[in-house]
Amino acid sequence: MLLTLQNYCLTVVYKPGPEMYISDMLSRATTPPQETDTHYRREMVCSMQQEQYDTTAIQQADYLNVTSQCLAQIRKYTEEDSCLQTLKAVVLGGWPEHKEDCPITIREYWGIRDEIYAQDDVLFRSQRVIIPKTVRPEMLRRIHYNHVGGEACYRQARDTLFWPNMQGEIKDFVQQCSVCNEYAHEQQKETMMSHPLPTRPWQLVSMDLFSYARQNFWEIDLLPDLSAGRCKAQFARYGIPDRVISDCGGQFDCREFKAFAMDWGFEHVMSSPRHPKSNGKAESAVKIVKGLCRKADRADEDPWKAFLHWRNTPTEGMRCSPAQRVISQRLRTLLPVVDQLLLPHVVTGVTDKLRVKHRAAKLIYDRSARDLPELSVGQHVRMKPLPSDRTGRWKRGVCMQQVGL
Ligand SMILES: [Zn+2]
Known part of the structure; x- marks a missing residue:
């Protein structure tokens, strides 16, 4: 109330009881006869409005920061707006007792009926101008003049303008703005989609050009050339995997690799372009191998020894090493070890442990992610x-077909 009153320059005047017309009438005009109820109400509203006009003589329009031309435009379109004319008639004549008795076209104003008033043929909600329908598109253009986001546009508009569902219309308008769309922000990341977990070693193999990798275990080989046949050495050693995941680099996305997959009978899945996360296992293996190589180089040591030790080190949260999971035995390194421990021993429960790890990772990842609506x-x-x-422009496109899940 204090904030609202700041717009006015007040002079407080003492009025004796008999001159307090509104409160006097309200206290005396109690429970009028039923049949004349509406009549009484109308009379009361009229006398209150008369008194308001007589005593205040404050023209809300004088305090509006709009040109008289703009106000005249709003006034003109308010007069042509049948819905606002009904609203004005109801505001001046008094609102009905029940929402059901209110004309259907203005029911959306029911919840704020106490704040609406008409002045100078323009309707206001408190200090906000109610904008007639025909002027709304123009107002939307003005609100979004500087191409800021929908929320900011609404914050700017809500102090001065009003129409039902203004916030929704502003949001839609900004979403469809072609200029803003050309310089859009990246979408919210989506929740994690994991590849199905393997139930046995070498079932699922992730590949990248730096190395051959698989779930938690990776295989490294020097590649004198980049032909698909290089995988054959690995597959001949460990068997053919059910599924191979790779990025869509030229060495994988080619006829030769397709023929190789067909010939050797495995399913080849390529990750989405520019979405390396979907080949995350290979990506992280590459990172590890590069780290090992770099440090070995720096220390002038043999990187193959580093790989040997890495493969023999129990993985965090797994209690067994990559070597134990793939070939079911510890590898002999330069560390002294009891012979007994080098005997083959099948590690069980690996898939369960992987599942727990995945679930925990997904939980953390999904905290800041949400699913986006599917494209049609x-x-x-x-x-x-x-x-x-370099332009950084988001180009327009049309969704042609669904190519993957
Ligand atoms: Zn824009």
């Missing part, structure tokens, strides 16, 4: 610019 064929989309695209 024919839907208009904006494509994130390639890193090489």
Whole structure:
């Protein structure tokens, strides 16, 4: 109330009881006869409005920071707006007792009926101008003049303008703005989708060009050339995996590799372009191998010895080493070890442990992620610019078909 009153310059005047017309009438005009109820109410509202006009003579429009031309435009369109004319009639004539008796076109104003008033043929909700329907598109353009986000636009507009569902319409308008869409922000990351967990060693193999890798175990080989046949050495040693995951680099996304997959009978899945996370196992293996190589180089040591020790070290949270999981035995290293411990021993419960690890990782990842609505064929989309695209513009596109899950 104090904030509202700051707009006015007040002079407080003492009025004796008999001159307090409104409160006097309210206290005396109690429970009028039923049949004349509406009549009484109307009279009361009229006398209150008369008194308000007589005594205040404050023109809300004088305090509006709009040009008289703009106000005239709002006034003109308010007069042409049948819904606002009904609203005005109800505001001046008094609201009905029940919402059901209120004309259907203005029911959305029911919840705020106490704040609405008409002045100078313009309708206001408190200090906000109620904008007629025909002027709303123009107002939306003005609100979004500086192309800031929907929330900021609404914050700017809500102090001065009002119409039902203004917030929703502002949001839609900003979402459809082609200029903003060209310079969009990246979408919210989606919740984690994991590949199905393997139930036995070498069932699922992730590959990347630096190394051959698989769930938690990786295999490293020097590649004199980049042909698909290089995998054969690994597959001949450990068997053919059920499924191979790779990125869509030229060495994997080619006829030769497709023929190799067909010939050797495994399923080949490629990760989405520019989404390396979906080949995360290989990506992280590459990171580890690079780290080992770099440090071995720096210390002038043999990197193969480093790989040997890494493969023999129990993985965090697993209680067994990569070597134990793949070939069911510890590897002999330069560390002294009892012969007994080098005998083959099958490690069980690996899938369960992996599941627990995955669940925990997903829980943490999904905290800051949410699923986006699925795209439909024919839907208009904006494509994130390639890193090489200096303009940074999100280009328009159309969703053609669903190619993967
Ligand atoms: Zn915009």
